[in-house]
Amino acid sequence: AVVSTQSTGKCKHFLTVQFTFDKNERKKDLYSTLMKTAFIDDGGRLFAFDFKKKFKENGWEVYNFDSEYKRLGAIKENSKWRVCTINKGFALIDSYPEFFVVPASVSDETVKKTVSFR
Numbered sequence: 825a826v827v828s829t830q831s832t833g834k835c836k837h838f839l840t841v842q843f844t845f846d847k848n849e850r851k852k853d854l855y856s857t858l859m860k861t862a863f864i865d866d867g868g869r870l871f872a873f874d875f876k877k878k879f880k881e882n883g884w885e886v887y888n889f890d891s892e893y894k895r896l897g898a899i900k901e902n903s904k905w906r907v908c909t910i911n912k913g914f915a916l917i918d919s920y921p922e923f924f925v926v927p928a929s930v931s932d933e934t935v936k937k938t939v940s941f942r
Contacts, residue, residue, distance in 0.1 A: 889923055898925050910935055
């Protein structure tokens with residue numbers, strides 16, 4: 825028979841989580857990980873900085889605007905969408921991407937007018 829142990833945690837949003845472990849070592853691993861990541865005195869130990877998974881791809885090269893919007897069906901002949909290039913080189917507004925998709929019926933002039941609301 826497999827002997828299991830349990831740990832229960834109560835979160836600040838009243839969520840209760842319960843873990844069941846088949847080995848006591850795993851329970852100890854969870855405890856040490858929680859203690860290391862939940863009560864942080866050094867910002868460099870935050871999960872976002874501490875977790876260093878290696879990926880096969882360069883993350884900056886994974887996303888390709890054209891292929892992604894073609895995959896979604898937004899870039900094709902007679903589409904109800906179009907690529908807006910009015911912000912090429914971030915000439916219009918630096919908080920918008922250089923290229924973005926808008927409904928085909930929206931003119932570049934309309935896009936220019938929306939910038940004043942940003």
